[in-house]
Amino acid sequence: MDDISYKTYKNLIDEHILDFLPEIDHKSITLYDAMKYSLTAGGKRLRPILLLASCEFVGGDIGTAIPYACAMEYIHTYSLIHDDLPAMDDDELRRGLPTNHMVYGEAMAILAGDGLLTSAFEAMNKDMLLYLDDSVKLKRRIRAIYEISKGAGCRGMVAGQVADMEAENKQCSKEMLDYIHFNKTAALIAASVRAGAYLGGATEKQLRDLTGYAENLGLAFQIADDILDVCGDEQEMGKKAGNDEKKHKATYPCLYSLEECKAYLKDLTETAMSFLECYYDEAEFFNTFAEEMVARGK
């Protein structure tokens, strides 16, 4: 994506990604190193970028949304660290680099994940202390943080991980697959967009439209990932292809032909974009972003 705002958002995140970790005592410096390792291991920053873009789209000040954007990346990164653990997906490589537990050991990887998740909430709660006397901005922040906690939790990402794990080695229905993908991926993507919208002071209509966009985008994103796992370039992905099949994961390519998956991906992407049609050019960033999703799975 060569859109200027994509780069601007990504640079902002990359620049500030370590700023909202608590000041850690040298006695537990390995914890800091382990968290930093995964935070700076080349993530695409999609969720925080969407949060910033959504905040700006509704007229908000993205500078003040940065703590929430970084917190979102802390949550995403914790989920990857725990997901890669031997007891979970048992992955040795992520984005072309050894996974956290391969470098720091399993115990430290568990704690680095726990530390990142807690730091995400600590950072957002700390930010709220700055707005104790501005009730409008405070309310926006409380709503944003609640969206993020819901999307990351037992009605969102964690639920998706559980269902994903339980579906391994089983015949999986389309309904169950949609549930898994919606929760595992789309919930946190929708939470990012909704949190950004709340922070920026979105109207009810803007919030509804952005949510529709994000939920469909999130599903598209996961399907593109599934397709990539079947026929992607290992070098480009930074991990081995065919992983899902080897692990008997429930994915769309197990249930449908590749052509059908690609058609579903295109369909979801178009549905996502349709939610923002009424904003014409103002939604250009989100349209380009969605088109990139389809391109990945092509």
Add this chain to the structure above:
Amino acid sequence: MDDISYKTYKNLIDEHILDFLPEIDHKSITLYDAMKYSLTAGGKRLRPILLLASCEFVGGDIGTAIPYACAMEYIHTYSLIHDDLPAMDDDELRRGLPTNHMVYGEAMAILAGDGLLTSAFEAMNKDMLLYLDDSVKLKRRIRAIYEISKGAGCRGMVAGQVADMEAENKQCSKEMLDYIHFNKTAALIAASVRAGAYLGGATEKQLRDLTGYAENLGLAFQIADDILDVCGDEQEMGKKAGNDEKKHKATYPCLYSLEECKAYLKDLTETAMSFLECYYDEAEFFNTFAEEMVARGK
């Protein structure tokens, strides 16, 4: 402890402990079962009891503090589940029952811990939505939740777990041991008391005094635990004695004689109580609570 308020507080927690978990879809019901299993496995509820007691001590309404008290127990419970994992302390028994991963498997135990930690913040954030138009109560809640996130995180409990793990099999200084115990245990106990105090609308002096009490109580609590591990009754503890020595954990009984440990415990407990002397009978609950700590390690 047969103090009437102890029972009242404990009953309140036991009664409401599952109320603040999010409504979980039947597709991820195992997640709910795994979280429920550890939440109802006979915990003493010390941290939430201290939160309620502290709220009431400063004149607050404990009914409105229950979500925060339960969230505190969710955080404590997640930390036990992760701590018991094979990659961490590898414990098979906790409070006389099989540990979470022995029942639900390692992957589900990791996710149950993640789910509990996220649910704690989700519950507290959701509660804040009820007070959007009451700026006094809202500020108290924001301060309480920030205390909890700090105490649970990388400058608190997680830092303590990391230092504890890294100190295994090593000669450990008194300074390092204090750091480990302060962070691993006292930080969350102090956070419970401070959060309760904020929720109840404490004055600066009350907050300072309660903090001094809780920090010393927290250290005393960990030393009592260390002593119990050396010479406690297995039946009563619900787990094997001699665990710490077997794992070459850094504890006070490795550094000092049992007599010295008991003297240190007594000293810390007295220091804890001294912070609340000026409140005379009003601090009776906290004094009884602290005395019980010494009695455990006797």
